[in-house]
Amino acid sequence: MAYDEGLAQRMRDALPAHVSEKKMFGGLCFLDRGNMACGIVGDKLMLRLTKELVAEYRREPETADMDFTGRPMPSMMYVLPEGIADDDQLRRWVERALDFTATLPAK
Numbered sequence: 001m002a003y004d005e006g007l008a009q010r011m012r013d014a015l016p017a018h019v020s021e022k023k024m025f026g027g028l029c030f031l032d033r034g035n036m037a038c039g040i041v042g043d044k045l046m047l048r049l050t051k052e053l054v055a056e057y058r059r060e061p062e063t064a065d066m067d068f069t070g071r072p073m074p075s076m077m078y079v080l081p082e083g084i085a086d087d088d089q090l091r092r093w094v095e096r097a098l099d100f101t102a103t104l105p106a107k
Contacts, residue, residue, distance in 0.1 A: 003027040003040040007084070011040065014091045016098075025068060034107030038097040041068070045079040045090070047097045057096070 008028055012021075020031045027046070029039035039046040046066060049057070051074045057063055062083025065072035084090040 002042070004043045007040050007043065007045070007090075010087060010090055011038070011045075011094065014087065014094050019098075032098055032101040033104075035101045035104045037101040038094055041078070043081050045084050045093055047077050047079065047093060048075060049077065049097060049100050051075050053096070053100065 003026075008021075011028075011030060015030055018033070019037070022029050022031060024036070025039065025041060025046075027039050027041040029036050029046075031037065036048050038048065044064070047054075047057075054075060054077045058065065058077060060083070062080050064078040064080055066076035066078050067073070068076075079093050084093060
C-alpha cells in the first residue's frame with residue numbers, strides 16, 4: 001500500500017530533527033529514539049499511544065481504530081484525513097505520540 005507523499009512531507013516538517021523514518025506496515029513510520037511514534041498508512045495518520053489515551057482520543061470523530069491485523073490494536077489508532085487537514089491539527093496529533101514515546105527508554 002502506498003502512503004501519501006504530501007502527508008509524509010508535512011510530517012517531516014512537523015517532527016523534530018532527531019526523529020528518523022522507516023518504511024513499515026506498507027507505509028511510513030517515524031521513530032523517536034528508536035521507538036515507533038507515528039506513521040502514515042495510505043492517507044491516514046497512525047499513532048502509538050497508551051491504551052488509555054487511545055480510548056480517550058477515539059471519542060473524537062476524526063479518528064478510527066487501527067485494525068491493521070483484522071482486529072483493533074489497543075495501543076494504536078488512526079487519525080483520518082479530515083483530522084489532519086491543516087498543519088496545526090497534524091502537529092497536535094504528532095505531539096501526542098511524541099509525548100508518549102518520550103516516556104519510553106531509547107532503543
